[in-house]
Ligand code: FES
């Protein structure tokens with residue numbers, strides 16, 4: 001039991017002393033304005049004030065705040081400097097997706113309480129522990145400086161008089177006061193927790209063992225779901241003619257992170273489950289981690305209809321580039337590579353599903369509710385009208401949340417067990433499971449005349465789409 005003051009009121013936490021303060025705030029106190037981006041002290045989304053100083057609540061055991069005063073975003077009263085700070089964030093467009101905004105507001109409020117007129121360097125130092133993937137930071141820094149008096153807060157645009165003025169987001173206020181609901185901010189009563197079991201190998205066959213015996217010896221785990229439980233088509237993909245990704249791999253996992261099963265049950269049991277005890281045997285195969293190894297003679301074929309493990313080829317020709325290059329006044333040749341790029345949105349994939357009669361309703365973060373519906377209708381073997389997707393606020397996506405991610409797992413769990421089912425990926429799971437920007441290997445030859453006008457151009461690029469198609473055909477087209 002831990003007693004402390006929360007947002008000016010005395011509270012008592014009944015959770016174990018080692019529980020993260022962020023979990024106490026969100027799960028026990030019902031204050032979802034404090035966000036979780038990494039649970040590792042890296043992103044600052046979970047920032048709160050402890051006796052007036054900003055801390056990462058995900059790295060603070062609740063016992064450490066015994067007798068102290070904790071202030072979360074909900075306790076930053078919207079008057080005086082805080083009202084000005086909120087207004088300034090809105091005026092500067094400093095809250096874009098908004099998932100980092102509570103952490104930014106908390107850190108900025110601590111700075112302004114100590115130093116009402118900070119300079120740019122002060123602001124940069126004070127906000128340095130909170131990551132933002134959307135804004136590029138300048139707007140946030142300008143917003144804080146404006147409160148301190150260095151710059152002006154621009155007035156609200158007036159109809160007909162302010163072409164070119166920034167427009168305040170219609171959904172801005174709940175972002176700056178922490179009340180906007182993201183994927184993991186809403187948990188229906190009695191919700192079960194879903195945890196996806198993923199391949200620890202890059203390329204491996206597997207066999208799931210005795211499910212009945214496992215369930216009998218693991219009270220609190222109500223179901224193991226795998227490919228045999230999919231009522232419809234065990235396949236999804238953002239470009240339907242190329243769809244090739246299974247919800248659960250059936251016999252062979254094609255990347256480290258490929259889903260092979262899911263366990264569903266009581267939140268505590270599922271959260272603390274040791275995956276090493278899951279009944280599965282793996283038979284790893286020789287890995288292919290580059291296009292060269294996947295296209296090599298004798299390489300195993302990963303998809304039946306893809307000779308040479310090539311998803312798509314593109315060829316465009318106009319004129320004769322070789323002749324043009326030979327005649328060019330200047331020519332340059334470049335060989336360059338780019339790596340996988342993780343989108344690294346601050347909000348991991350999260351949401352829940354409920355079964356309502358013969359319909360499934362999925363709540364959560366997504367960039368493509370209609371595409372999710374279409375994929376889920378196929379996976380669940382249901383009519384489109386039987387699938388409803390209710391998007392929460394989306395704490396960053398940058399294209400990656402166009403892909404289906406958590407939705408089939410919660411939909412299937414809610415459908416099979418008839419109870420609400422939720423999931424929130426850890427940062428590690430989000431990075432393992434999500435699609436990335438395609439690594440490339442590019443060779444370029446460019447020629448121009450004496451004036452610099454391009455006269456010849458040869459481009460040869462190989463793009464690594466990974467184990468499944470996802471946006472590969474679009475990348476090839478562009
Ligand atoms: S620093 Fe606590 S959630 Fe990222």
Ligand code: FES
Nearest residue numbers: 096097132133134
């Ligand atoms: S607005 Fe900062 S992460 Fe999106």
